Amino acid sequence: MADTQVDEKQSAKAERKAAKLARQIGAFAKAHGGAEGQLAYIGQTGTRIVLVGEDGGWGDLVAPTHEIAVRAAEKSGITLHESFDGEFALKVRTGPYEWTRMAGIQLGGPSNG
Template identity: 60%
Template sequence: MTSADTATTAAPDARAERRAKRIAKNITSFASKHGGSAEGVVEYVGRTATRIVLVGADGTWGDQVAPTYAIGQRAAQLAGLTVHDSFEGELGLKVKTGPYEWKRMAGIQI
């Protein structure tokens, strides 16, 4: 292996880092609009995407989609997001749902 090969493998993918920073900015913006902080979970969505489900301090939820799991994790790290292993339990209980969500859920069941 040459020094050029080592530099290439050691250097972070600049494009992936830019994407992670852009997603992190969106996560930070969401948190500031919804109580100043947020928690979330990074989940696979098929083979080609990752979803970052966010729950603000006020119970509002939202999401961001990243092209890869690694970029999703990096974005969460850059944003200082508290990441949970799953959406179940403690994190799920923090979500506040309103009439819109209940109507959509009922419509799915019918």
């Protein structure tokens, strides 16, 4: 009986987390004219939900488990891609900040350290 109560509490907590992430995904999609995503496993930390808006804006969220990330994406209604490449990756628009951070010292931007 005690195990059932623990399982129910954990399930309810996971569902609340998925719902919160789905609301955040929905807010991102609304702000960017729609969105698509890709899930990237990041080890014990969880799963990163990478979002790309229709306007090229991008961001990410981290779910504590892959199952919660999948549930959040399903609840939000976004399209999920298997990988972050091809036409999906081409939708991302980066600005000067990202270019200087990615290039770092090589192009005279701030170092990444």
